[in-house]
Amino acid sequence: MTVPVTFEEHATRDGGRIGIATLSAPRALNALSRDMIDALDARLAQWAEDDAVHAVWLDGEGDKAFCAGGDVVALVGALKREQQGEGAPGDFARGYFGAEYRLDYRIHTYPKPILVWADGIVMGGGLGLMAGASHRLVTETTRIAMPEITIGLYPDIGASWFLTKMAPGVGRYLGLTGASINARDALDIGLADRFVPRAERQALLERLLDSEIIPGTADDAEAAVVTALDGVEDRSQAPLGQVQPHLDHIQALTNRARVEDAVASILADDSDDAWLAANRSRLAAGCPLSAHLTWQMQGRHRHSSLADAFRDELVVSVQCGVLGDFAEGVRALLIDKDKTPRWCHRDVAAVPETDLAAMFSAPWAGQPSPLDDLT
Template sequence: MSDEVVIFEEVPLRGGRRLGLARLNAPRALNALSRAMIEALDQRLSAWAEDDAIAAVWLEGAGDKAFCAGGDIVALYRAIGEGAEAASAFTGDYFAAEYRLDHRIHTYPKPVVVWGDGIVMGGGLGLMAGASHRLATETTRIAMPEITIGLYPDIGASWFLGRMAPGIGAYLGLTGAQLNARDALDLGLADRLVPRETREALLAALGEADFTTDAAAVVVDGVLDRFEARERAPAAQLWPHFDHLQSLTARGGLNEAVGRILADQRDDPWLVANRRRLAEGCPLSAHLAWAMIQRHRHGSLAQAFREELSLSVRCCVEGDLGEGVRALLIDKDKNPRWSHAGFDQVPEAQVEALLAPLWPDENHPLRDL
């Protein structure tokens, strides 16, 4: 097995052009997104965008468990342990590189096909969300579970969660709800359901397609039409409760929404798991998730990434992320000692302070997005 953090290939296509294939290569870590991965992907995507011989890009993860389970939060934890100055420098560089990569995918000039098989969480969803062709399989499991580690839904989620139907994005952000392929299709987080066993046949069909006559996106769509099988999707978890979820989170403020979710008596296992995750989650994270979705409901994607960068660094240096990662992945006691005992005990002034920018506009690391 290659020791490269990302494996790159250029697959020949009919007519002489090529498909750029990138494979995240850390299967034991569920392809958690390291800084080295981010830099390698960004550099290669930049080069492929300028290469006329590259017709489209395919992005996948190694192994059969995950496309990408999230960011490298263990590396963030280690940086936090080195003190505020070191943590600020490392996390600032890490998140700036990650968000720049995510923004590149959102604005990429060629088709980007993401094979979203298995676990797609946090930073993995950041890679998938902006792709032009987002493929789910029967095993796809999508979530933004930051409430469990003291962060908040970042990677552009401040922007795309707020563009879902009222209350739905907020519910997902507050509960870290896990979505299957049918849910992802219903919410616009995936475009196609393609059976996982057809991956090799799909890549072969792309290789045989004629990319010299039509726009590349049209050619990719034509091939995908032959492989899509939505009848293979699992049963919807979210859609049967759509109106109910809106009744919980589409009105009032954060504390009212949290109170309604936690007081909900419906015994559907999916709802019960979501309630438990919120009840055990970080109160400060809930306030930040709610505030960021509200702030970026009508703003630009670039502005969301710029504000997320400041807030993510502050969550590492001033917030609860270190404690959340310690409890989940370091000591594994699953007993985080959050800085606030309850959701109604988080001061509004603290939330506003964390939302304050770390850089003036003219010096922001992502000012060119």
């Protein structure tokens, strides 16, 4: 079976190479399957050791999405089979999320420049691929979101760590509401590094291939990438932002000690701004347990290491399927598409501490975490 990721190596002017990886499942908006994750991780490991590969370029096929997230439908299908006796509950999720987070961690710690062409839709797992790259490139069509609250999950893929690096309150607001942000927002809050108009994609690739790096170091490669980007960036074409103009308002809404109070504050907001209203509606219909997880995970990892955040996320993500609302959320939104999920809890205030505590209990009791080797 062909894995929907293509790999190419293009020669640079000095005889080196640029590795190009393309997510090639445009009909599924390049959603990440386990096979895609494994193939990409293996090739990145190979390119990291190849001295002739100066840099890596990662993008998605088609003009709609870089990557719309993980293959959550496959995850729910596996959970149902496990419930029917085909394996232990959560086995597939543990393997899937473990491999995904390992790939994301590799990108965060990669020894060479990685450029991510984040054009179009970037959600969930797609943001996981983007967030740790050394050069995160956004365009006029970029739309980024972590709408996990709509499917009974929470912002994972390292978001428990990187959302806390934003201005106070912003990460929690984005996680609680699943807000959609554009390229200007991504630049403002630290999720993107450069704005490159979509029409300049090929010109940028050509500039990279015209680089001279050999005999080179990682710093030489970085300098060549920066020079190439300098020639195509044009922030004057970026759309107007949504987060920065509302920053004071967002912080006033989320400056609360408890998630129950923050949710109540957001839901009681009477602003008629269209973006704020859409975010408010998404939270109102979202999973109560997910709101708690979003809040707690960012609190737990405000001062932790990235590796510790990934290890904690692996526990919670598996338990979202085994004990939580993940399967029901995906059913309602993506399988049956009735958009009427039957959450386990009536509202955020109704989530008991015992149910929340269970989400942080490792399902591999007493055994090493599959991500213990991350440092």
